[in-house]
Amino acid sequence: DGGITQSPKYLFRKEGQNVTLSCEQNLNHDAMYWYRQDPGQGLRLIYYSQIVNDFQKGDIAEGYSVSREKKESFPLTVTSAQKNPTAFYLCASTPDAAVTDTQYFGPGTRLTVL
């Protein structure tokens, strides 16, 4: 899991601002994911991507956007349309888009709206 990095570790946003969370992996993994975790709760899927230039909405995609222009990068933008963005955001990747396998998680970004 050391091959997945997220930045920044902490992020503060004013209401009405868009912010972008970075996720990079050097594991040559095909699939990448973004999850949101609220205190005391499980992981909810925001977006996922199985190949470059393709991505699908997860369960809570409203107010978020992503891109997958490079295999190693999957940035997440939290837009002003997301009404309650304060949460812990986790990026993950898996080796093969066809065969389900272990997910490796990044260290997370904690976003706080001021």
Next chain:
Amino acid sequence: GENVEQHPSTLSVQEGDSAVIKCTYSDSASNYFPWYKQELGKRPQLIIDIRSNVGEKKDQRIAVTLNKTAKHFSLHITETQPEDSAVYFCAASRDNFNKFYFGSGTKLNVKP
């Protein structure tokens, strides 16, 4: 779609005792079941996983059992230690889909 339910939400045991966490799933096509441990403020880390072609898997003090007929799987931790205290998540997935469904988590507290 898949629905994964996890119980209990909190579990408190004495050091040295065993702990069992149970998950059920709804999609009979699911064939991969990982368990993750998450310490406060940290990333989830895989501790053990099982595929649908086996019924049990062990790794030292940790074991996972799978009952495909009943669609449930369980995490067993023996000889618990204070450092086992964390939140544990189960998940389910299947080939050619690569979307993971997570349980709501179990907060395990091991009392010294």
